[in-house]
Amino acid sequence: MLRQLLIPLLLFASHASAQVTVYATTGTAAAQRPTPCIGAVACDGSPLQPINAPANGAQFNNEITAQLFSGGMANLSMEHFGHFAGFSLELSVANHLIGTDGTHINPVFMNLLSTITSRSGKIWLRVGGNTQDRATVIPEGLPKGAAIEKLPGEAADNTKTPTLLLSPGLIYAMGNMSSTVDIEWFLGVPFNDTQDPRLLIAEIGQAVLGDKLIGLQMGNEPDLYWENGIRPANYTPDEYNQDWGTFLNDYINDPNIKNTTQFLAPSVCCGGNIGWTPEQVFNTGFLDNYDKNLGYISVHHYPTDNCNGSGTPIDPQSLIGSTFLNHGNVQSQINSYLNTSQIALARGKPFIMFETNTASCGGFAGVSDTFLAAQWAVDYALTLAFGNFSAAMFHVGGQSDYYNPFTPPATNQTKFRQWSIGPMFYAHMLLAEAFGTTGTAQVVDLFLNNNDQYTCGYAIYENGNPARVVLINYLTDASGAHNYTANVAIGGGTTGQAAATPSTVQVKYLLAPSATEKWNITWGQQTFGGPFSSDGRLQGDEFIYTITCSNGICPVVMPAPAVAVVYLSSSAISESEPTTTVTFGTTTTATGAANTASVAQAVLQTSNGRGGGNWEQLGSTSFGSITDGARGLYESMSTTAIYSAVAVFAGFGLLWGLRM
Ligand SMILES: *[C@@H]1O[C@H](CO)[C@@H](O)[C@H](O)[C@H]1NC(C)=O
Ligand SMILES: *[C@@H]1O[C@H](CO)[C@@H](O)[C@H](O)[C@H]1NC(C)=O
Ligand SMILES: *[C@@H]1O[C@H](CO)[C@@H](O)[C@H](O)[C@H]1NC(C)=O
Ligand SMILES: *[C@@H]1O[C@H](CO)[C@@H](O)[C@H](O)[C@H]1NC(C)=O
Ligand SMILES: *[C@@H]1O[C@H](CO)[C@@H](O)[C@H](O)[C@H]1NC(C)=O
Ligand SMILES: *[C@@H]1O[C@H](CO)[C@@H](O)[C@H](O)[C@H]1NC(C)=O
Ligand SMILES: *[C@@H]1O[C@H](CO)[C@@H](O)[C@H](O)[C@H]1NC(C)=O
Numbered sequence: 001m002l003r004q005l006l007i008p009l010l011l012f013a014s015h016a017s018a019q020v021t022v023y024a025t026t027g028t029a030a031a032q033r034p035t036p037c038i039g040a041v042a043c044d045g046s047p048l049q050p051i052n053a054p055a056n057g058a059q060f061n062n063e064i065t066a067q068l069f070s071g072g073m074a075n076l077s078m079e080h081f082g083h084f085a086g087f088s089l090e091l092s093v094a095n096h097l098i099g100t101d102g103t104h105i106n107p108v109f110m111n112l113l114s115t116i117t118s119r120s121g122k123i124w125l126r127v128g129g130n131t132q133d134r135a136t137v138i139p140e141g142l143p144k145g146a147a148i149e150k151l152p153g154e155a156a157d158n159t160k161t162p163t164l165l166l167s168p169g170l171i172y173a174m175g176n177m178s179s180t181v182d183i184e185w186f187l188g189v190p191f192n193d194t195q196d197p198r199l200l201i202a203e204i205g206q207a208v209l210g211d212k213l214i215g216l217q218m219g220n221e222p223d224l225y226w227e228n229g230i231r232p233a234n235y236t237p238d239e240y241n242q243d244w245g246t247f248l249n250d251y252i253n254d255p256n257i258k259n260t261t262q263f264l265a266p267s268v269c270c271g272g273n274i275g276w277t278p279e280q281v282f283n284t285g286f287l288d289n290y291d292k293n294l295g296y297i298s299v300h301h302y303p304t305d306n307c308n309g310s311g312t313p314i315d316p317q318s319l320i321g322s323t324f325l326n327h328g329n330v331q332s333q334i335n336s337y338l339n340t341s342q343i344a345l346a347r348g349k350p351f352i353m354f355e356t357n358t359a360s361c362g363g364f365a366g367v368s369d370t371f372l373a374a375q376w377a378v379d380y381a382l383t384l385a386f387g388n389f390s391a392a393m394f395h396v397g398g399q400s401d402y403y404n405p406f407t408p409p410a411t412n413q414t415k416f417r418q419w420s421i422g423p424m425f426y427a428h429m430l431l432a433e434a435f436g437t438t439g440t441a442q443v444v445d446l447f448l449n450n451n452d453q454y455t456c457g458y459a460i461y462e463n464g465n466p467a468r469v470v471l472i473n474y475l476t477d478a479s480g481a482h483n484y485t486a487n488v489a490i491g492g493g494t495t496g497q498a499a500a501t502p503s504t505v506q507v508k509y510l511l512a513p514s515a516t517e518k519w520n521i522t523w524g525q526q527t528f529g530g531p532f533s534s535d536g537r538l539q540g541d542e543f544i545y546t547i548t549c550s551n552g553i554c555p556v557v558m559p560a561p562a563v564a565v566v567y568l569s570s571s572a573i574s575e576s577e578p579t580t581t582v583t584f585g586t587t588t589t590a591t592g593a594a595n596t597a598s599v600a601q602a603v604l605q606t607s608n609g610r611g612g613g614n615w616e617q618l619g620s621t622s623f624g625s626i627t628d629g630a631r632g633l634y635e636s637m638s639t640t641a642i643y644s645a646v647a648v649f650a651g652f653g654l655l656w657g658l659r660m
């Protein structure tokens with residue numbers, strides 16, 4: 001949100017301390033940090049204390065029932081597709097992620113996206129943010145082939161938002177990315193000047209991206225326009241409603257705009273004393289006025305902020321346990337949107353959480369860049385899905401932002417550094433698998449354990465039947481005393497329903513030694529490694545547990561901390577396990593030139609041969625005791641070595657490699 005712009009710019013100036021202050025973190029790769037170390041996620045990391053036990057010595061429940069029912073449950077959400085969780089790329093830094101033009105695309109970013117789409121089918125990306133409102137496309141391109149240029153000087157308001165010049169090359173790059181990986185795009189269009197609507201970005205977007213452009217955001221947090229100088233200080237929802245109509249007419253009257261029904265609004269963020277609620281906009285007649293042209297209804301929301309608005313910076317440690325590691329807080333974040341989600345459902349429009357993350361203004365050190373952020377993102381996305389949002393776009397900013405799911409090296413270090421993958425990215429992989437690919441995923445919060453703040457869970461139904469369960473343990477306790485066992489059962493018991501618990505279930509864990517761990521994070525034992533060390537491909541062999549159920553109960557041990565996906569059938573796992581992952585070579589070493597690649601020449605996608613339901617049982621060690629046969633956990637491993645050819649790029653020849 002708004003002050004995000006302020007922060008990257010200011011932090012750049014004040015970032016020296018972060019660059020030299022390298023805190024010890026557990027896990028890998030401290031030795032890999034370059035000097036100077038640039039990048040909040042990779043270089044900074046104030047160690048914070050996780051929560052080891054419930055507050056005030058409250059009793060911890062080690063045995064938790066997760067009761068599901070065949071054929072549906074009360075309060076199931078609407079149906080969702082696999083790409084529920086997307087990314088919102090701040091326009092001013094989008095070129096560092098994407099590349100500069102149709103023939104210079106960042107292969108690391110492509111690998112990361114491909115990692116998601118091989119699980120979810122496709123992914124939604126938004127390019128926009130505060131800078132979209134004052135952006136201008138230069139049709140003939142920019143000097144030195146740049147995709148984006150920040151003009152010297154800043155807006156004369158307190159956001160210091162720079163004016164951006166954009167090259168059409170950025171949109172060609174987006175288009176060429178979509179021709180290889182199934183990416184659908186939302187693009188932000190300018191809204192600062194009703195006299196000068198600057199329609200060119202939408203014209204080029206529609207012409208180049210075609211049906212891969214699925215939405216145009218008109219107005220970015222208009223409820224803060226009073227504050228950031230885009231409009232006068234007394235700007236009202238009525239005036240926004242009128243301005244929106246003025247712009248819409250410009251688009252409708254432009255013969256180069258082919259699609260006028262894909263707009264997204266109102267993208268209000270803040271409500272309260274600072275901004276507007278969605279209802280304040282709706283009450284102007286907005287939804288009726290523009291019903292035909294609105295493809296989506298959108299809001300932005302962060303649970304907390306690092307904007308220093310009160311003049312007293314928030315101590316991140318104080319948020320652990322109140323805002324994060326707290327399922328009740330996650331639930332409370334969406335209450336004020338449930339009216340809008342009903343309105344959207346009634347109008348048949350997707351309702352999108354269009355910009356979110358752990359905390360606005362870049363997130364918090366030790367919170368947004370640690371395992372608990374991944375746990376929170378899973379909890380929050382599933383709560384949004386339960387509340388009938390249709391998608392959630394997690395924001396990605398620049399080097400000084402802590403909440404990034406992935407951060408490329410600083411521009412002057414791309415020749416010798418790789419990317420740093422943050423916890424948020426692991427959450428996206430897990431979510432892609434949790435939602436599956438049928439497009440029928442219905443989510444319900446199980447209010448586990450009397451809706452305890454530290455132990456929560458969701459069921460995901462597909463085609464009306466239970467397919468997967470997602471479980472979270474927010475506590476950190478290596479002793480095992482705060483592990484819990486989720487006893488998953490389907491039907492039976494006192495419900496009068498026939499028992500339908502399977503004889504085995506499969507479990508994949510997202511693990512770290514602590515909720516405040518930065519790098520030692522694994523999903524099914526695969527990882528992206530430490531800072532500056534990823535080419536966007538998972539490392540290691542995938543590992544899936546098989547659990548034997550007995551007496552209608554499948555006991556799933558949940559270490560502290562962990563997130564787990566429990567797959568209730570072989571189809572529930574095979575549909576979202578990657579079968580085909582397109583990978584993009586960066587050459588064997590990370591050299592600068594190799595970090596750009598032409599997708600136009602990318603060939604090849606190979607199947608890793610993974611079939612449904614074949615997991616060879618290799619052993620029987622696991623979390624907790626396996627000596628009790630009835631409750632044993634069995635390790636198993638995916639049967640197939642995962643081979644995949646590395647894509648071909650101009651100048652780099654054909655590389656065959658092991659997809660790790
Ligand atoms: C369904 O939701 C309603 C309203 O939030 C709640 O009162 C009720 O307890 C829920 N039912 C179940 C079975 O969770
Ligand atoms: C979500 O929508 C479904 C209908 O698809 C409805 O039954 C359910 O109550 C809604 N959930 C919430 C939290 O509003
Ligand atoms: C790919 O990029 C090239 C050059 O930038 C451009 O000519 C071409 O139209 C792009 N393709 C797509 C599908 O956008
Ligand atoms: C809108 O932004 C453009 C590009 O920065 C600028 O030239 C123009 O003066 C702005 N218009 C208003 C009304 O602020
Ligand atoms: C306009 O875009 C929306 C969103 O992608 C799409 O559903 C619709 O079919 C498009 N309309 C036309 C006329 O292409
Ligand atoms: C829901 O929003 C509509 C439109 O703004 C409003 O008229 C209605 O009062 C709201 N209902 C609730 C329960 O907030
Ligand atoms: C927070 O705001 C106060 C008052 O404006 C200022 O003195 C302080 O330096 C700010 N802190 C940070 C970290 O920006």
Ligand SMILES: *[C@@H]1O[C@H](CO)[C@@H](O)[C@H](O)[C@H]1NC(C)=O
Nearest residue numbers: 019035036038410411412413
């Ligand atoms: C890269 O840029 C940073 C400032 O952003 C500077 O401190 C550093 O010395 C530069 N490194 C190299 C290798 O030029």
Ligand SMILES: *[C@@H]1O[C@H](CO)[C@@H](O)[C@H](O)[C@H]1NC(C)=O
Nearest residue numbers: 026027028511512513520521
């Ligand atoms: C990484 O975390 C796992 C638990 O998730 C732990 O067993 C392992 O020892 C840790 N490795 C390092 C290098 O810290």
Ligand SMILES: *[C@@H]1O[C@H](CO)[C@@H](O)[C@H](O)[C@H]1NC(C)=O
Nearest residue numbers: 480483557559560623624625
């Ligand atoms: C608890 O989980 C840990 C992994 O974090 C495992 O090593 C331990 O054996 C488990 N203990 C019990 C009692 O399940």
